[in-house]
Amino acid sequence: MPKIEVKNISKVFGPSPKKVLSQLEKNFDKQDVLVETSHAIGVYKASFEVEEGEVFVIIGLSGSGKSTLIRCLNLLNKPTSGSILVDGEDIVKYDRKELREFRRHKAAMVFQNFALFSHKNVLDNVAFGLKIRGISRDEARAKAKNMLSMVGLEGYEESPVNALSGGMKQRVGLARALANDPEILLMDEAFSALDPIVRRDMQFELIKLQKKLKKTIVFITHDINEAFKLGDRVAIMKDARIVQIGTPEEILANPCDDYVEKFTVDIDKTKVLPVRSIMSVPGCLTKIKDGPKVALQEMKANSVSSAYVVDEKLHLLGIVTLSAAMKAIEEKRSLADIMHTDVIEVDQETMISDLVPLATQSAYPIAVKDEQGRLTGIVTRVAILSHL
Ligand SMILES: Nc1ncnc2c1ncn2[C@@H]1O[C@H](COP(=O)(O)OP(=O)(O)OP(=O)(O)O)[C@@H](O)[C@H]1O
Ligand SMILES: [Mg+2]
Known part of the structure; x- marks a missing residue:
C-alpha cells in the first residue's frame, strides 16, 4: 500500500468553490475562470x-498550484x-481531534520562510512542538538537542534564532519538523530562500538524513536541478494540473510536452542519467574455461581485437587481446595467464558524471555490471565525453 494516495484532488478558492468546480470545462483557462467567476483554481x-x-x-x-497541493496533504x-489516503485512511474526512493527532504525529511541515519563533532561542524552537505534545521539559530539551546535532547545529542551542543565517534557520526548521519523528515530511520550497552554496549544503544534508531516517517526503521546488537531485520521482505542475509524473530519467527521456521539455533544458544530464543509459553491448565475450583458442575464434567471428573474459556466472575476470591470445596458443598458456585484469x-x-575521473585512468572501456554482478555492458571514453 502506498504511504500517501492522492485521488483526484481539486482546490478552488472563492465563495462557491464546489459550484464553480462542477461547472468547469475540461480545458478551462485559469485566468478566464478567475475573470468570469472570481474563483481561483489552485x-x-x-x-x-x-x-x-x-x-x-x-x-x-x-502560481502553478504547488503550495496549494502540498497544503492539502495536511x-x-x-x-x-x-x-487523500494516508496509510489507507482518508484524512479529508478527519474530525478536528483526528486532524490534530495527524499533524502532531504523522506529518510535519517545513516552510520556506522558516516560520520560527523569533523571541525563542534555537533549542526552545525545536522543543516547542514536543512540549505541546505533553512531553516533559527535560525530555523535550534532550530530544531537541539530539535533533540539533543531527542537522549540524550543536553548540547553537542557546543562540537567539535572529542571530542565525538563513541556512542555519532552515536547519532549525528541519530539526523542529524531525523532532516529533513524523512519518511524513512536507517541505514547501524549504531551501528556496537560501543562497546557492548554502542550498547545496542543505540538499546534501537532506540526502544524508534521508538515508538514515527513510521518511516519506513530499518536497516542493521550482528548481529542476534540485528536483532531480532529491526526487525519486518528480511531478510537474502547470496551471493547477499535474502534467507529468516520473523518475528524473523517465522525464528526461520522454518529456510529455514543450512545457516539461523547457524545464529539462537546464538539467545537467550526466548527474541524472545512469551509465546503463549510455552503455553498449560488449563486442565479444569469452568464458575463461574455454581457453585461448575459443577466445581467438570468438574475436575473429565478431571482427574485434579484444574479448571480455568471464566466468560461468558471467562475472568479469579480465580482457584478452587478439595478439595475446595467439601468443598464448603458441606458448600453451592459459587465458588467466595472459589476460589484463586492470579493467x-x-x-x-x-551516474555518468561519476565516470569522468575513471575514464581518464583506464586503458580499456569501463565495464558495467548488473545487480547480480554480471557483465552487462561497456562504456567507451568517447561515449562518456560525448555526454558531457
Ligand atoms: N488562499 C488563497 N486564496 C485565493 N487564491 C489562492 C489562495 N492560495 C492560492 N491561491 C491561488 O491558487 C493558485 C496557485 O497558487 P500556489 O500558491 O499554490 O502556487 P505555487 O505553485 O505554490 O506558486 P509559487 O511558486 O509562487 O509559490 C494561484 O493562482 C493563487 O493565486
Ligand atoms: Mg508556493
Missing part, C-alpha cells in the same frame, strides 16, 4: 501516490473535492 484533479520512504518532488512555475487547505568495473546505476 489545483485541478491531481492524482498521485507516494511510496513509504520515497522522496516525491513537485515542481512547476510560480489539510491546511481542505480540498474542494477528492480524497575498471562500475555498477549500472552509477
Whole structure:
C-alpha cells in the first residue's frame, strides 16, 4: 500500500468553490475562470501516490498550484473535492481531534520562510512542538538537542534564532519538523530562500538524513536541478494540473510536452542519467574455461581485437587481446595467464558524471555490471565525453 494516495484532488478558492468546480470545462483557462467567476483554481484533479520512504518532488512555475497541493496533504487547505489516503485512511474526512493527532504525529511541515519563533532561542524552537505534545521539559530539551546535532547545529542551542543565517534557520526548521519523528515530511520550497552554496549544503544534508531516517517526503521546488537531485520521482505542475509524473530519467527521456521539455533544458544530464543509459553491448565475450583458442575464434567471428573474459556466472575476470591470445596458443598458456585484469568495473546505476575521473585512468572501456554482478555492458571514453 502506498504511504500517501492522492485521488483526484481539486482546490478552488472563492465563495462557491464546489459550484464553480462542477461547472468547469475540461480545458478551462485559469485566468478566464478567475475573470468570469472570481474563483481561483489552485489545483485541478491531481492524482498521485507516494511510496513509504520515497522522496516525491513537485515542481512547476510560480502560481502553478504547488503550495496549494502540498497544503492539502495536511489539510491546511481542505480540498474542494477528492480524497487523500494516508496509510489507507482518508484524512479529508478527519474530525478536528483526528486532524490534530495527524499533524502532531504523522506529518510535519517545513516552510520556506522558516516560520520560527523569533523571541525563542534555537533549542526552545525545536522543543516547542514536543512540549505541546505533553512531553516533559527535560525530555523535550534532550530530544531537541539530539535533533540539533543531527542537522549540524550543536553548540547553537542557546543562540537567539535572529542571530542565525538563513541556512542555519532552515536547519532549525528541519530539526523542529524531525523532532516529533513524523512519518511524513512536507517541505514547501524549504531551501528556496537560501543562497546557492548554502542550498547545496542543505540538499546534501537532506540526502544524508534521508538515508538514515527513510521518511516519506513530499518536497516542493521550482528548481529542476534540485528536483532531480532529491526526487525519486518528480511531478510537474502547470496551471493547477499535474502534467507529468516520473523518475528524473523517465522525464528526461520522454518529456510529455514543450512545457516539461523547457524545464529539462537546464538539467545537467550526466548527474541524472545512469551509465546503463549510455552503455553498449560488449563486442565479444569469452568464458575463461574455454581457453585461448575459443577466445581467438570468438574475436575473429565478431571482427574485434579484444574479448571480455568471464566466468560461468558471467562475472568479469579480465580482457584478452587478439595478439595475446595467439601468443598464448603458441606458448600453451592459459587465458588467466595472459589476460589484463586492470579493467575498471562500475555498477549500472552509477551516474555518468561519476565516470569522468575513471575514464581518464583506464586503458580499456569501463565495464558495467548488473545487480547480480554480471557483465552487462561497456562504456567507451568517447561515449562518456560525448555526454558531457
Ligand atoms: N488562499 C488563497 N486564496 C485565493 N487564491 C489562492 C489562495 N492560495 C492560492 N491561491 C491561488 O491558487 C493558485 C496557485 O497558487 P500556489 O500558491 O499554490 O502556487 P505555487 O505553485 O505554490 O506558486 P509559487 O511558486 O509562487 O509559490 C494561484 O493562482 C493563487 O493565486
Ligand atoms: Mg508556493
